[in-house]
Amino acid sequence: MRVCRIAHAGGTSYASWEGEEFAELADPFAPRPRHTGARISPAAARLLAPVEPRTVVGMAHNTGAADSALPPAAFLKAARSVVGPGAAVRLPDDAGRTVAEGELALVIGRETTDVRPADLLSCVLGLTVANDVTDRSAQHDDPLWTAAKSRHTFTPVGPWIETGLDRADLQITVTVNGVEASRASTAGLARDLGEILAYVARLMPLGPGDLVLTGAPGPEAPLRAGDAVGVRIDGLGELGNPVEAWHARQGAAA
């Protein structure tokens, strides 16, 4: 099933995509998701980020086979940094060299606490596409990575969740202004999805709608204001976002 979150005249809904229209879902995280009966035309709907997570966690040391010699490590991104397909990635004027990282993301369907490691993959609702936007300069200056990973709009996710996909070798392609910047397979990651989920679920509680970003197997793609960035994964579709300049008037001097 292709699970979407959409904005429409009646508000915001979860829905499955039925080929020509959306069929509203009462709760995609229920043990047996139920359709409400409402149908929504794609012309009257806009795709949102497919979840509103409370946890967004990414894997460090997971960009290629060589990383399997390093201990696993994870980092948190601010949950509110998530935006949907088509939403602008805002490059703050106080950011340094900022890059896109195309990644496969696990969407958690139910609570992982007290689930045995062998059963953890049953807590995954499905897969989606994520762009782990990162300020490389800030990452160099902040050993905790907080200043690099969590800026507003730095986690585009979507366009939807595929629940049936079960393959270890998904091709991830990142494009900037339509030009291929990176192409690599999730088979190139240092750790597989089961190892990643076991590591993360030991360190923190996960629950419905949470996202586990599995690492970027390909090279990063530098971003500039005015660019259009896309991340495409086999069988999952393409997540596209414009890149805009943003005046970070929030800022106290760091």
Add this chain to the structure above:
Amino acid sequence: MRVCRIAHAGGTSYASWEGEEFAELADPFAPRPRHTGARISPAAARLLAPVEPRTVVGMAHNTGAADSALPPAAFLKAARSVVGPGAAVRLPDDAGRTVAEGELALVIGRETTDVRPADLLSCVLGLTVANDVTDRSAQHDDPLWTAAKSRHTFTPVGPWIETGLDRADLQITVTVNGVEASRASTAGLARDLGEILAYVARLMPLGPGDLVLTGAPGPEAPLRAGDAVGVRIDGLGELGNPVEAWHARQGAAA
């Protein structure tokens, strides 16, 4: 106003404490919070963590005046690590030396993105008490701190939110089994609440119910299974939690 989140026979509600009973609130984050008219007796209610945040962020380099020479730094804790007053802090059997840190926490009332730095304190709904439980051994091994800060139950918060408190010198007392382990004032922090909020809000979007932990001005208090840990702040009440051993069967070998 003292804003609580309570479990009762009718479900889970926000409520204000009116001296002898709770008065249910429709939405404490509304511009003008409105009472529903329902009253609930304390005998029929149990206090929960006063918020269900999407963001929990703490300040590094903020434990005393000497830290003001260091650049500010922030870390994220997993949002689902939050538990309420009376809930057990579970010490996993694979954790190292684990400590309590008593901290004043800002409860965010509305979105901070696009708010000018000078106006950020108006986004704060009120103050509460937090215990930033930390596995010091894991913090040493994981430079990103993720393994140290986000274990299930590692962020007790409560007992409630005080909306009217406006003082820079609040006394924080940490007790273990009733014995004082630490006593210090928020006046001893390297950075004041306005500086902390300006720093954090520049790095990430914050919104209703999010928590900003402001740093522990006093010494840490080691925790063992069987302990009872308390964090008391002048004018905010006491957050008390039992400490239990927990078999972390989640774990893949790290």
